[in-house]
Amino acid sequence: MDDFAALKRYIEQVLKIQCGNYKEDYIKRRLLSRMRSTNTANYEEYLRYLKANQPELEILRKALTINVTEFFRDSDVYEILKKEVLPDLFKKRKRLRIWCAGCSTGEEPYSIAMILHDMMAADKELSAQIYATDIDKIVLAKAQEGIYSPKAMVKLSETQIHRNFTKLPDGNYQVKPHLKELIRFRPHDLMGGEPIARWLDLITCRNVTIYFTEKQKDDLARQFHSALVSDGYYIMGKTEYLGRQVENLFTPKHSVQKVFVKKE
Numbered sequence: 001m002d003d004f005a006a007l008k009r010y011i012e013q014v015l016k017i018q019c020g021n022y023k024e025d026y027i028k029r030r031l032l033s034r035m036r037s038t039n040t041a042n043y044e045e046y047l048r049y050l051k052a053n054q055p056e057l058e059i060l061r062k063a064l065t066i067n068v069t070e071f072f073r074d075s076d077v078y079e080i081l082k083k084e085v086l087p088d089l090f091k092k093r094k095r096l097r098i099w100c101a102g103c104s105t106g107e108e109p110y111s112i113a114m115i116l117h118d119m120m121a122a123d124k125e126l127s128a129q130i131y132a133t134d135i136d137k138i139v140l141a142k143a144q145e146g147i148y149s150p151k152a153m154v155k156l157s158e159t160q161i162h163r164n165f166t167k168l169p170d171g172n173y174q175v176k177p178h179l180k181e182l183i184r185f186r187p188h189d190l191m192g193g194e195p196i197a198r199w200l201d202l203i204t205c206r207n208v209t210i211y212f213t214e215k216q217k218d219d220l221a222r223q224f225h226s227a228l229v230s231d232g233y234y235i236m237g238k239t240e241y242l243g244r245q246v247e248n249l250f251t252p253k254h255s256v257q258k259v260f261v262k263k264e
């Protein structure tokens, strides 16, 4: 077994991350970045370092999963969006403004767009605009392109695929224009202090803040609070928390799924 294969095997056994789910190039780029940071010269040296330095395991886990996303990730949140949040918002306004912050390769905004498209098809007066942003221009380009492998499509029903994607000759799937038209993809740094827009009805920022300090997370919650309309919704990742200093800014609607409503 070569050194790269040995390192991958260790990652699979210890971190329980299936390297086969990623493109080899992606894994290599992340490993090279960790090798630079740990001053290790090759895969063999890095594996030795990894075995001897427990904290590096968690750092590597974060480095490998930094852009990870999927369609309808944590599907119960999407059920709440579909049955509660979006109908509630559409009752108040016919046109919604949504910000999907830290959207990675686009699966999250496209999932929201699929739900919106179905609602809008049932009531022609409804419309929506999604701003989808990320700091990483490479993932944004992929999001904008909207082409996904069959592996990425496993959570989607046949109806959702048929309605929203075109199968390409190479077996991949391309998002149809009616979804793309709902989304504007833009580069944006959440640590920059300014929101991408204001008067927003809904902000989703899920699984983004793993590298943020407590202060940066609190500042972000304040930024989102200021960017939302008075009864707007904020959805965090399931494992993320509102800090003590900012929990008074929002009312929890669904504590487990981290769905909040802005308090004035």
Ligand SMILES: C[S@@+](CC[C@H](N)C(=O)[O-])C[C@H]1O[C@@H](n2cnc3c(N)ncnc32)[C@H](O)[C@@H]1O
Pocket: 065, 066, 067, 068, 069, 070, 073, 101, 102, 103, 104, 105, 108, 133, 134, 135, 136, 139, 188, 189, 190, 191, 205, 206, 207, 208, 237
């Ligand atoms: C794990 S993905 C989450 C994707 C999606 N929100 C989800 O939950 O499936 C995290 C994304 O946050 C982005 N990100 C990290 N720091 C950021 C920052 N300061 N500003 C904007 N995006 C950031 C990363 O580039 C990455 O694409």
